[in-house]
Amino acid sequence: MPRVKLHVLQGLVAVVLIVAWHALTTIPVFGKILLPPFFFSNPVDVAEQIVAWFATGVIWKHLSVTLAEAMLAFAIGSLGGILVGFWFARQPRTAAVFDPYVKMANALPRVVLAPIFTLWLGLGIWSKVALGVTLVFFIVFFNVYQGVKEVSPTVLANARMLGMTERQLMRHVYWPSALSWMFSSLHTSVGFAVVGAVVGEYLGSAAGLGYLIQQAEGVFDVAGVFAGMFVLAAFVIAIDTVVSAVEKRLLVWRPVVGDARP
Amino acid sequence: MEIRQKDMASAIDLKGVDVAFRLADGGTYRAVTDATLEVADGEFVAIVGPTGCGKSTLLNIAAGLLAPAAGRIDIFGQPLDSLNRQAGYLFQADALFPWKTALANVAIGLEIAGVPANEAEPLALDWLKRVGLGSFADRYPHMLSGGQRKRVGLAQVLIRNPKILLMDEPFGPLDAQTRQIMGNLLLDLWSADRKAVLFVTHDLEEAIALSDRVVIMSAGPAARIIGDWRIALSRPRDIADIKLDPAFHALHRDIWQMLKSEVVKGYAQSEGR
Ligand SMILES: Nc1ncnc2c1ncn2[C@@H]1O[C@H](COP(=O)(O)OP(=O)(O)OP(=O)(O)O)[C@@H](O)[C@H]1O
Ligand SMILES: [Mg+2]
Numbered sequence: 001m002p003r004v005k006l007h008v009l010q011g012l013v014a015v016v017l018i019v020a021w022h023a024l025t026t027i028p029v030f031g032k033i034l035l036p037p038f039f040f041s042n043p044v045d046v047a048e049q050i051v052a053w054f055a056t057g058v059i060w061k062h063l064s065v066t067l068a069e070a071m072l073a074f075a076i077g078s079l080g081g082i083l084v085g086f087w088f089a090r091q092p093r094t095a096a097v098f099d100p101y102v103k104m105a106n107a108l109p110r111v112v113l114a115p116i117f118t119l120w121l122g123l124g125i126w127s128k129v130a131l132g133v134t135l136v137f138f139i140v141f142f143n144v145y146q147g148v149k150e151v152s153p154t155v156l157a158n159a160r161m162l163g164m165t166e167r168q169l170m171r172h173v174y175w176p177s178a179l180s181w182m183f184s185s186l187h188t189s190v191g192f193a194v195v196g197a198v199v200g201e202y203l204g205s206a207a208g209l210g211y212l213i214q215q216a217e218g219v220f221d222v223a224g225v226f227a228g229m230f231v232l233a234a235f236v237i238a239i240d241t242v243v244s245a246v247e248k249r250l251l252v253w254r255p256v257v258g259d260a261r262p
Numbered sequence: 263m264e265i266r267q268k269d270m271a272s273a274i275d276l277k278g279v280d281v282a283f284r285l286a287d288g289g290t291y292r293a294v295t296d297a298t299l300e301v302a303d304g305e306f307v308a309i310v311g312p313t314g315c316g317k318s319t320l321l322n323i324a325a326g327l328l329a330p331a332a333g334r335i336d337i338f339g340q341p342l343d344s345l346n347r348q349a350g351y352l353f354q355a356d357a358l359f360p361w362k363t364a365l366a367n368v369a370i371g372l373e374i375a376g377v378p379a380n381e382a383e384p385l386a387l388d389w390l391k392r393v394g395l396g397s398f399a400d401r402y403p404h405m406l407s408g409g410q411r412k413r414v415g416l417a418q419v420l421i422r423n424p425k426i427l428l429m430d431e432p433f434g435p436l437d438a439q440t441r442q443i444m445g446n447l448l449l450d451l452w453s454a455d456r457k458a459v460l461f462v463t464h465d466l467e468e469a470i471a472l473s474d475r476v477v478i479m480s481a482g483p484a485a486r487i488i489g490d491w492r493i494a495l496s497r498p499r500d501i502a503d504i505k506l507d508p509a510f511h512a513l514h515r516d517i518w519q520m521l522k523s524e525v526v527k528g529y530a531q532s533e534g535r
Contacts, residue, residue, distance in 0.1 A: 155358075155360075158351070162374055172374075177361075253362070253402040253403075
């Protein structure tokens with residue numbers, strides 16, 4: 001499908017949904033409004049709210065707080081995941097000892113940790129970063145572990161025959177393989193970093209998008225809740241676009257499914 | 263005397279080598295028994311045998327990637343107890359680094375040995391040109407055809423100038439014409455600085471055309487070396503021309519007699535399992 005046509009169709013979906021939303025919340029059908037504005041607000045109010053946030057500039061503070069939390073969570077979680085992933089993959093005995101604990105920790109719903117992190121780290125950004133880290137860490141960890149384990153035995157044998165030392169194997173074989181696995185889950189791990197930040201804010205904070213939504217909910221300001229969600233959605237798409245660009249640069253060597261040869 | 267003895271030592275010397283694989287169900291599979299094979303320095307030896315008989319296994323043994331259950335391996339007179347550092351190995355399966363370009367894949371052989379990248383790369387490009395891939399330097403392996411990947415692999419191995427060359431069906435995925443070109447190229451490179459070559463192929467004609475000796479393996483399990491033919495055809499050879507030589511035909515007929523029954527046996531055995 002040509003690019004322009006694709007974007008037109010994508011835009012059309014949004015237009016149809018917004019028009020339907022507007023119609024159902026303002027125009028009575030058989031004398032009855034199907035979506036009561038108290039619960040569903042309406043597009044005009046939501047748009048006004050968003051414009052107001054940007055016009056006054058209050059939104060920037062919240063966006064930057066959420067962005068900072070997500071980036072820190074991603075950076076720390078990834079670093080930890082890479083280190084532990086490598087360590088476990090190269091030391092099968094350590095991995096075997098810790099295996100049940102890793103599984104237990106990963107099975108734990110992270111939301112229950114949020115109050116504990118708040119207790120430990122206070123209401124500032126670090127309790128949200130910690131929540132994001134617990135989510136990002138496991139994704140990166142599992143992928144790096146897999147990436148190191150799944151190196152093709154022939155490629156490994158070839159590297160050895162070419163005379164690579166253990167350090168060179170690390171640099172030229174294990175590391176690129178682990179990175180490629182990690183980057184293939186980049187969208188997920190970045191997404192989880194944002195989720196961790198927003199959920200943390202929602203459960204107790206003084207700034208950020210999650211805080212904004214929680215405040216609006218507290219006073220039954222449905223327009224505010226929807227406005228917060230839209231800003232959050234746009235924020236996530238913006239981050240995802242950046243991630244896609246990074247991914248495209250870093251994984252040039254990988255075949256793309258359905259990619260015709262030039 | 264000492265020096266003389268060293269000169270005399272064969273490049274590869276397998277004596278009574280047995281290979282057994284442990285199977286997942288606890289049993290063992292005896293792939294090769296009592297393999298005795300000598301490759302002199304500068305000699306070109308081809309191994310031919312039915313599929314699954316253990317040709318790749320023998321190369322892995324000579325490379326030091328696999329330890330035999332019994333028997334011994336000497337490389338230039340020294341017992342081999344870890345990786346064979348004198349050998350370059352062109353694997354049967356894809357072995358290029360998928361995250362490196364063709365050029366980087368070739369250059370890495372030198373970089374590992376400590377040659378700086380800016381010196382290694384022109385040499386690597388040189389080698390890519392020699393295998394006919396000068397304009398593919400920037401391609402990643404997944405953008406190359408199977409035959410092109412094999413040729414990059416050949417350059418990757420040869421750039422290190424190993425004393426022994428182990429090649430596992432290197433021209434397998436190539437078409438007949440490219441096979442001939444590559445065969446002649448290999449012979450050119452080889453005659454320039456006679457390495458010891460152990461060359462696995464399933465193509466008997468190719469084996470005869472290239473080598474000084476053709477070794478025949480029996481069908482597995484417990485495959486053995488059942489034939490060792492000296493190919494006394496004159497060198498330098500041209501692969502296409504030599505196939506017209508009556509001496510070539512006589513050799514081909516004789517060796518094929520022996521090989522044919524083994525191929526049938528090998529097939530029947532793997533079907534029966
Ligand atoms: N790791 C392994 N475990 C068990 N059996 C193995 C293993 N590797 C190889 N074998 C068996 O050993 C035998 C020899 O294998 P090998 O790969 O050497 O065959 P080959 O002669 O190279 O065949 P081809 O011409 O098809 O490449 C085969 O029957 C194979 O099934
Ligand atoms: Mg094989």
